[in-house]
Amino acid sequence: MLSERAARAALAGARPKTLWLDDPSAPEPEPPLTGEAEADLVVVGGGYAGLWAALRSLDRYPGESVLLVDAGRCGDQASGRNGGFASASLTHGRANGLARWPEELDLLDRLGAANLAAMEADVRRHRIDCGWEDTGELTVATRPHEAEALADVHADLTAAGEPVELLDAAATRARVDSPTYLAGLFSATGTAMVEPARLAWGLRAACLRGGVRIHEHTPALDLERSGDRVEVRTEQGRIRARRVVLATNAFPPLLRRLRLATVPVYDHVLATEPLSSEQRAAVGWAGREGVSDAGNLFHYYRLTHDDRIVWGGYDAVYHYASRIDPVLEQHGGTHLRLAEHFLETFPQLEGIAFSHRWGGVIDTSTRFTAFHGTGLAGRVAWSLGFTGLGVAATRFAADVVLDLLHGEDTERTRLRMVRERPLPFPPEPLRAAGINLTRRELERSDRNGGRRSLWLRALDRAGLGFDS
Template sequence: MAPDAMRTAARSLSDAQPVPFWLEDPGKPGALPALTGTENCDLLVVGGGYSGLWTALLAKEREPERDVVLIEGREVGWAASGRNGGFCAASLTHGFGNGLARWPDELATLEGLGERNLDAIEAAVARYSLDCDFERTGEIDVATEPHQVQELAEVHETARRLGLGDGLELLDRDAVRAEVDSPTFLGGLWDRRGVAMLNPAKLAWGLKRACRELGVRIFENTPGLELVPVGAGMGVRTPYGRIVARRVALGTNVFPSLVKRVRPYTVPVYDYALTTEPLSPGQLASIGWKNRQGLGDSANQFHYFRITADDRILWGGYDAIYPFGGRMNAAMDHRPETYLKLAEHFFQCFPQLEGLRFSHAWGGAIDTCSRFSAFFGTAHRGKVAYAAGFTGLGVGATRFGADVMLDLLAGERTERTDLEMVRSKPLPFPPEPIAWAGIGITKWSLARADENGGRRNLWLKAMDRLGLGFDS
């Protein structure tokens, strides 16, 4: 980092609060009491992020008389569900390219299910009056290097050839800069309908309210400590009591699963983000971001960015930090060296905004699996279901995962449970220190590919052949 760029980046961060922007909201609901004693229910949902909240809500929609309990180890939405960028995508496969590489024969079905899932989220926002700043703006993948222009054109052409290109618009340099003006933008691919922008914390808090209105009993500051069979059902021990349920749905994602054999399939990867102070009308005009789309660049080490309801820019991504041994640590929620790097990149993208300052800087752990999209399963003879591994694209896909878990617990054969994506598992991560070394080599290789016209070295090609083709 050049000295002048470092000074500019450091000055821009001097007032940044080390807390997630979304969670620092005066409208945040108070915590509900912890569970004490013994409770019984039909369905226990473990985890108060999107995965658990959607599961509880859909369970009550399917069977209003079902007694549903949800427990959350801290407060609803405090982890990844309240810290992400607020990109709610239709994709269930972490993008078109990943889906095509892994499930080409059912990609059309997966794309259709994803579109219907996003439509259902939009309908739920309206039906339950979820005040979460939902905007169906779409997202532009932008090219910042010449080889990325060609890659986006190839994605567009492949999608059209397969009959999946509706709503996709290829943008040249002038067209993309007419949408959002950055001197670094060389082209773009705009998915006009497949992504919505929203306030992630407000979505979680709204789902919490909706669940309670339907009769879901929610206990916060109540971690699930142990899962054991109890008679014909399952029991979960908590710090001050226990719950006995006929069925259990696990939505714990990045946190260690109560089904221990599931744990090797995910690792925590820390992601970081900044938000600016609100832009003035003149600053907004200088970048021309009138249509409020989400944006992401097309590098392997990519940035994601969007406009908030009060005209701040959220700017995140690039660094992805894996802790040795997969051990989560609250100290890793903040990483000043990454904040400096993100701030420098921000002003490279938008030099016309020099002097703008950042108001918030934070990080958090993402549940990452080797195929970059969720996996599913059951345990304890079908009495327990789980969904995990959303790899940073869970704002929308968790609702689909909730439906899958409920199908599995009901023993139903559905269009969802027939999917190869649902019936198969990713490769588990190896033990340490192999995982640490492998992830480190992969990160280095991805950075080299970004610097060398996208050319993947022998390591990345080997990962591709193993189904571990890290491309985001």
């Protein structure tokens, strides 16, 4: 009860806004599309995936015109609300990649590392002020079975040539101090911290400078073949295009075949007030690395440029019938649980206040990674299902969809990961029942020493899952 009272006190003044978007440097919106328009490439969706597709198209096909539409404002959804971990992994972690594509995992790891390096180079080249920090990542164990699992992961990564360091409790706490830590795994490479909204706004600005026409507050309602073109119908206009990229992520896709391929999941986050010098000294964190814990239901957390702690994850909330609504971004029970977990992790920060609390919808597939494909005789391509490690993977996906639209045979398009599709989620009411049962069983597994129930083992054998 004391923990709950302290958590409520810490949340009392938190603004129901996304920290990253609550920024006076946010750009003014571009005007909506009205009337008729034409372009070689039309991109539907102004999050990371769509912005990278537009920007990479400028780089790869400089003579082609690009037009991008977004139903709201670029970067306002998942791209502006996440924790800001840019990971080299294209497979939602090595374990998921090993379970699904073991024969090409080395290639996927190489392509992921190259993609992250290229992303950093693009950020530097376009002078995007997004607080890029090559910090690496610390994974912490707070239960004995998690410490054992980290030792196994360390052995696997070391055998694969990855430079990772296995830490005991004292060494882990020397990096970031929490009495809950039993062990840690630190990787100095493969993860960078970024400020999410500023990354999206920087990509948007680079697109505009390069000649991309952007229309915000322009929902795309439908698309259809029209001779050798595709027509995209919007609320107040129509666009004729040679090629179309769909980057709508959690929101309803324009192609019916994709409607069961992903589900929208709400992730919730808190941010503290800036730490004082005494509070910062109490937690250490000299390396500013991103941190996540090793449970099935995990937290992720990091420092901002002004030394706030952003703390999110754990609950992945699915609403019946794949409901998406701005009112769902605030979830009192989840925010309270996150605050309690924060104070349990950092009891030395008792009395700290949270300045922001927010939520956002992401798209997840049954395989936890993005998937790609084409439709309308190859004139439309999509990437969907980025789940929780999508910040950098969106750039890779942009190159995949451009490869597919232009019929290019590349290392990317030959990947089994790219050629395969995830199994769909079932329709309601089975979808909600299965997701909520899986969520409960994952929580029970964390409490029971990592032992996986019959239900979870069945999902493992079927190659299915649910995660954020």
